[in-house]
Amino acid sequence: MDLFLQNIVNGLQWGSFYALIALGYSMVYSILMLFNFAHGDVFMVGSYIGFGVATALLGFVALTGIPLPGWLILILTILFSMFFTSFVGMFIERVGYRPLRDAPRASAAITGLMIGIILETGNLAILGARRLRFPQLVESATYQFGGVYVTNKKILIVGVSLGLMFLLHRFIQKTKWGMAMRAMSFDFQVVPLMGVSINKIAPLTFAIGSALASAAGILYGLAYPVLDPYMGILLGWKAFVAAILGGRGSILGAALAGFLLGFIEIFVAWIFPSTLRDVIAYSIILLILTFRPHGFFGQAHSTQLRL
Amino acid sequence: MDIPGHTLQRDKKGVKARLKNFAASVPLIGWFLGFMGAVLVEYFLGDLISYYLGLPKIPVLFGFLTVLKRPLLIPGTVGYLLVVYGLPILIISKFLQKPANKLAGFLAKGPVTIAALVHLGLFYAALHLWADLSDYRLLVLKLTMIAIMLTLSINVINGYMGEFSCSHPGFMALGAYTASTITLLLFANDKQFGDALLPEALGPYLFPLVLIAGGIAAALGALVIAVPSFRTRGDYLAIISLAFLFIVKSLIENLEFVGGPRGMSSQPHYSTLPMVFIVMVLCIWIINNFVRSTMGKALNAVRDNELAAESMTVNTRKTKIITFMFGAFWAGVAGGLFAHVLRYVNPGSFGIQRLAEILAMVYFGGLNSVTGSIVGAVSINILSEALRPLEIYKWIIIPLLLILVMLFRPTGLIAFTEFKPKELMKPRQKSLEG
Numbered sequence: 001m002d003l004f005l006q007n008i009v010n011g012l013q014w015g016s017f018y019a020l021i022a023l024g025y026s027m028v029y030s031i032l033m034l035f036n037f038a039h040g041d042v043f044m045v046g047s048y049i050g051f052g053v054a055t056a057l058l059g060f061v062a063l064t065g066i067p068l069p070g071w072l073i074l075i076l077t078i079l080f081s082m083f084f085t086s087f088v089g090m091f092i093e094r095v096g097y098r099p100l101r102d103a104p105r106a107s108a109a110i111t112g113l114m115i116g117i118i119l120e121t122g123n124l125a126i127l128g129a130r131r132l133r134f135p136q137l138v139e140s141a142t143y144q145f146g147g148v149y150v151t152n153k154k155i156l157i158v159g160v161s162l163g164l165m166f167l168l169h170r171f172i173q174k175t176k177w178g179m180a181m182r183a184m185s186f187d188f189q190v191v192p193l194m195g196v197s198i199n200k201i202a203p204l205t206f207a208i209g210s211a212l213a214s215a216a217g218i219l220y221g222l223a224y225p226v227l228d229p230y231m232g233i234l235l236g237w238k239a240f241v242a243a244i245l246g247g248r249g250s251i252l253g254a255a256l257a258g259f260l261l262g263f264i265e266i267f268v269a270w271i272f273p274s275t276l277r278d279v280i281a282y283s284i285i286l287l288i289l290t291f292r293p294h295g296f297f298g299q300a301h302s303t304q305l306r307l
Numbered sequence: 308m309d310i311p312g313h314t315l316q317r318d319k320k321g322v323k324a325r326l327k328n329f330a331a332s333v334p335l336i337g338w339f340l341g342f343m344g345a346v347l348v349e350y351f352l353g354d355l356i357s358y359y360l361g362l363p364k365i366p367v368l369f370g371f372l373t374v375l376k377r378p379l380l381i382p383g384t385v386g387y388l389l390v391v392y393g394l395p396i397l398i399i400s401k402f403l404q405k406p407a408n409k410l411a412g413f414l415a416k417g418p419v420t421i422a423a424l425v426h427l428g429l430f431y432a433a434l435h436l437w438a439d440l441s442d443y444r445l446l447v448l449k450l451t452m453i454a455i456m457l458t459l460s461i462n463v464i465n466g467y468m469g470e471f472s473c474s475h476p477g478f479m480a481l482g483a484y485t486a487s488t489i490t491l492l493l494f495a496n497d498k499q500f501g502d503a504l505l506p507e508a509l510g511p512y513l514f515p516l517v518l519i520a521g522g523i524a525a526a527l528g529a530l531v532i533a534v535p536s537f538r539t540r541g542d543y544l545a546i547i548s549l550a551f552l553f554i555v556k557s558l559i560e561n562l563e564f565v566g567g568p569r570g571m572s573s574q575p576h577y578s579t580l581p582m583v584f585i586v587m588v589l590c591i592w593i594i595n596n597f598v599r600s601t602m603g604k605a606l607n608a609v610r611d612n613e614l615a616a617e618s619m620t621v622n623t624r625k626t627k628i629i630t631f632m633f634g635a636f637w638a639g640v641a642g643g644l645f646a647h648v649l650r651y652v653n654p655g656s657f658g659i660q661r662l663a664e665i666l667a668m669v670y671f672g673g674l675n676s677v678t679g680s681i682v683g684a685v686s687i688n689i690l691s692e693a694l695r696p697l698e699i700y701k702w703i704i705i706p707l708l709l710i711l712v713m714l715f716r717p718t719g720l721i722a723f724t725e726f727k728p729k730e731l732m733k734p735r736q737k738s739l740e741g
Contacts, residue, residue: 244542
């Protein structure tokens with residue numbers, strides 16, 4: 001029982017990375033009906049930007065002697081890198097997606113894929129092949145509830161990601177921009193005629209998605225401190241699976257499916273030999289998709305390829 | 308009054324137009340003869356020429372590698388390319404223009420098969436001599452041919468059918484592992500499976516059957532994806548095929564009898580150049596016939612409007628499933644060849660990276676086009692070999708190139724064209740036609 005609860009906690013942590021990244025995929029898909037295959041690498045870039053910001057802040061503290069507490073540095077790091085990474089997202093939209101809005105949808109997917117490769121290789125070329133260690137901004141502490149061990153980092157990771165998701169939900173449901181985004185996802189060809197500019201909404205979507213990915217990157221860096229340029233590939237593609245599993249374009253679905261994917265992977269690794277994790281986890285997903293082809297919250301609609 | 312600039316410009320235009328005229332009047336077989344001549348020159352005089360031009364040895368891949376490593380050798384390399392490739396091709400195609408046209412006219416009268424065989428035979432002979440000069444060339448050539456097969460087979464799915472399939476490395480892995488298991492089990496004495504069950508001499512002759520078995524394994528894998536995913540239209544296939552890719556890779560990593568994550572090695576040396584060439588030609592021929600058949604037309608109809616196709620008596624579900632399995636079959640065959648070219652496979656070589664490579668080739672070359680696939684596969688492959696000295700910057704240049712292609716020609720370089728061997732091989736002078 002204790003082990004079960006322990007794995008629930010682990011699954012929550014692991015799932016929050018997937019959920020945060022999947023949100024970015026899902027938002028872009030709901031608005032433009034396109035996959036942003038560079039998103040996994042935006043996560044990586046966000047993590048590196050977070051590393052840079054954190055190092056700079058620590059350097060600032062060391063230089064000036066102003067005693068900033070660790071949690072403040074962490075919050076500042078998350079905020080600053082979300083801000084910076086959103087520009088990466090907007091850049092990708094401007095370069096790779098806006099010119100291709102009327103092209104076959106696969107072409108934009110390919111540009112996204114290629115931008116992703118450029119981000120990876122560019123990182124490798126600039127920073128070299130050494131792996132960076134993410135600075136530990138908070139002292140780790142372990143709490144025990146019954147037989148379940150919970151570190152403060154796990155609480156932090158799950159808390160921050162749930163908080164961000166809540167904020168996103170409020171933003172989309174309550175603000176004018178959010179309303180514009182919802183309208184755009186309803187029909188992105190008619191809504192521009194009503195005075196909502198897709199050239200503002202699409203960059204906004206990419207920016208928000210990238211900011212969330214950046215937050216995920218920093219939280220990931222807290223949990224697994226070693227950064228490398230290819231860390232976004234596998235996580236990104238798996239989050240993409242989660243985004244589809246949640247129902248194409250459904251924000252809530254993407255978040256839930258992200259957590260579900262995390263749970264499945266953790267529990268499979270717990271019950272079966274951990275090398276079988278991918279086989280069983282993705283077979284389960286195949287099964288789910290066989291019976292619910294549109295994911296959890298997706299609507300049954302057919303998309304025509306614009307070829 | 309004479310305006311010098313004016314005449315100069317006209318002259319320039321004249322040269323260009325004449326070159327164009329000349330190029331248009333040489334039939335395919337003329338170019339092949341020219342290429343053959345160039346290869347012969349290189350084969351017999353290459354060492355001598357490169358010595359006099361101050362090159363350490365014959366430039367292996369059109370001098371790209373030499374130039375990028377030692378920029379001082381640029382003039383020598385350019386000279387070498389001109390002397391060895393440019394001049395013979397120009398001279399031979401110029402002098403043999405008339406006989407070549409006559410020959411092409413003669414061949415055009417007979418059956419297409421014979422004409423195609425003559426062309427291919429000549430082309431193969433030239434390639435064989437070209438690859439004979441270095442093992443590196445041989446390897447690049449074989450891998451390029453395999454890439455052509457992969458690109459063509461994914462074009463059937465992503466281009467002609469208009470779905471977005473991500474599982475091609477998975478099919479390739481199925482083919483590679485099935486073929487390797489069979490050859491290692493039957494024809495080779497190795498550590499993994501013990502002694503050979505059949506006499507080793509039979510191996511090369513039964514290898515085509517082994518490849519077909521690999522293809523069938525891949526096609527069965529495709530069936531697993533196809534049955535659930537073609538119930539609804541949309542981006543559903545993308546995700547199912549991606550999940551399939553993860554499953555296949557992870558499954559192979561867990562199967563201890565095929566070596567697990569360490570992979571399989573010491574496959575017998577069956578993927579010789581003629582073997583790969585023949586399989587590639589068969590693949591191009593069959594796929595080209597497939598996409599031009601009624602089935603292929605039905606396929607395009609399904610892509611453009613599924614509802615309309617359905618009402619025109621096309622059985623859309625059957626069409627899609629058969630096509631998907633057909634594409635996967637060729638990917639499996641290519642995988643089998645791949646395993647026997649490198650004579651080593653491990654699960655790591657069939658991951659997301661390979662997927663990005665295959666997708667790059669097919670979208671670079673052009674959707675819905677056999678010619679485009681060939682162009683895409685050859686150019687991306689040669690480019691990625693040629694830029695090897697740039698190390699990681701290669702992976703900035705190639706993606707940038709692809710992004711540019713996507714921005715300016717969103718469907719790829721040569722998209723939506725038909726590949727007509729008969730047109731290609733016909734004589735190029737009006738008087739000799741018919």
